[in-house]
Amino acid sequence: MRIYLDHNATTPLRDEVVDAMVAVLRHGYGNPSSSHREGAAARRRVDDAREQVAEALGAAPGEITFTAGATEANNAVLQALCAEPDRGRHLVTTRAEHPSVLEPAAYLETRGFEVTWLPVDAEGLLDPQAVAAAVREDTALVSVLWANNETGVVQPMEAIAQLVKERGALLHVDATQAVGKWPVDVGRVPVDLLACSAHKLNGPKGVGCLFARQDVAVPPLLRGGPQEKGLRGGTENTSGVAGFGAACELARRELPERMERYAALRDRLWEGIRAKVSGVRRNGSAANCLPNTLNVELADTAGEVLLQALDLEGVAASAGAACHSGSITPSHVLSAMGRTPDEARGSLRLSVGHGVDEMQIDRAIELLAELVPRVRGAGVE
Ligand SMILES: Cc1ncc(COP(=O)(O)O)c(C=O)c1O
Missing domain, CATH: 3.40.640.10 (Type I PLP-dependent aspartate aminotransferase-like (Major domain))
Incomplete structure (x- = not known):
């Protein structure tokens, strides 16, 4: 799945x-x-x-x-x-x-x-x-x-x-x-x-x-x-x-219900990550945020390595840094917010939407709890 x-x-x-x-x-x-x-x-x-x-x-x-x-x-x-x-x-x-x-x-x-x-x-x-x-x-x-x-x-x-x-x-x-x-x-x-x-x-x-x-x-x-x-x-x-x-x-018809459902899934994801993964913090204002988006910074973690590991286990997400021809370019958005290149590199964007359910969120949390400690430190100078 x-x-x-x-x-x-x-x-x-x-x-x-x-x-x-x-x-x-x-x-x-x-x-x-x-x-x-x-x-x-x-x-x-x-x-x-x-x-x-x-x-x-x-x-x-x-x-x-x-x-x-x-x-x-x-x-x-x-x-x-x-x-x-x-x-x-x-x-x-x-x-x-x-x-x-x-x-x-x-x-x-x-x-x-x-x-x-x-x-x-x-x-x-x-x-x-x-x-x-x-x-x-x-x-x-x-x-x-x-x-x-x-x-x-x-x-x-x-x-x-x-x-x-x-x-x-x-x-x-x-x-x-x-x-x-x-x-x-x-x-x-x-x-x-x-x-x-x-x-x-x-x-x-x-x-x-x-x-x-x-x-x-x-x-x-x-x-x-x-x-x-x-x-x-x-x-x-x-x-x-x-x-x-x-x-x-x-x-137009579904917006209020969509906002509520997405926010519940996103909050479940954040609470789960916060409870099970150490060294995490949220990027961006939590009070002024799209209901479907969670951007988390994972200390001492190479986001691109974590993304690959997640993908192999069945989870598609996105990172705070792009890899072009072997060099890492930190996100200009996170840089504009004052994040260092390493902090941006360790950031992960998780965005929910139609078709995502609670079981999937719980599985994603489990995988992050398992993969982050394994990946942590790898590829980070
Ligand atoms: C904020 C924002 N603006 C513009 C675009 C570009 O949209 P499109 O893929 O339709 O050209 C995107 C898509 O990535 C976006 O997220």
Whole structure:
């Protein structure tokens, strides 16, 4: 039996999602831009999905542009929007962003933009006042991650959005990890732009969206066709979009129950680890955390060795450091929180989701209690 505790990396598809996609793949093959019946049916399917996605986010359907995922949406906002000549040349973002924001921001820096890289505290939290204080006359955009993919830390987005709005700047939010696990309502939280991705909420890979509030003029993300009101040229990924819609509908209906169930599993996992494994501490604010995410630091442990041992025993998880060509790169998120390279290396991300049950959690705890002492010290200088 495999125990999949890596739902922040990607999630399994729900049956309802597969059914919606297969129906389109088998019968809804029309091109939504065609004027015949097949085309009209495909257009309706895309429009229905747009409504499902919009409803899950508290948005209007016209504010949703389908993309090939959150990386595309984040890049589009940072690169296309910031390239507009009437925008300032200053960007505000944080040191704990996902690479799909970090790297476009760093690229803009090489192209003459000034970037204010805001710090997070030891718990991974941003100070909303500091975000607002970084806004200047020439600030083109403020871009902030709602919930962190590595630690699950959830930023005080309502306060950040209010303050940034008062300062008159445009706010983009990467909500990829929040949607489906946390209440995301753009009707309540005044963000201007927001990116998310279907595969993090039991939908398919390669599809996501950009929400842009009605009064925010977004330049075309991809030129070359009338699709998505000319904002993103290219024939729509109709089956992917249908799957995304179905996933959003499920997320909207199930959110309160999901949050409760995930939190119970995550807390059971943490309590079990704390009771049975020595030298552990939790990374990130426990009070401001996605219900499904647990990031733990295991002292004197090479995370990559532990991950392999866990994988062999049937558990899929993720580490706080990446191994590239034999060298270990500590997580930039944990580094931004003040963790040393060794502490980051010994950190493990465990993220629960659909299909995980208490028996699996108990087995994972047992395995960690057995494997950590065995691995401890190995590969750590
Ligand atoms: C916070 C965050 N932003 C963006 C992305 C990228 O999403 P996608 O895989 O849809 O490009 C991810 C996925 O890893 C993520 O966790």
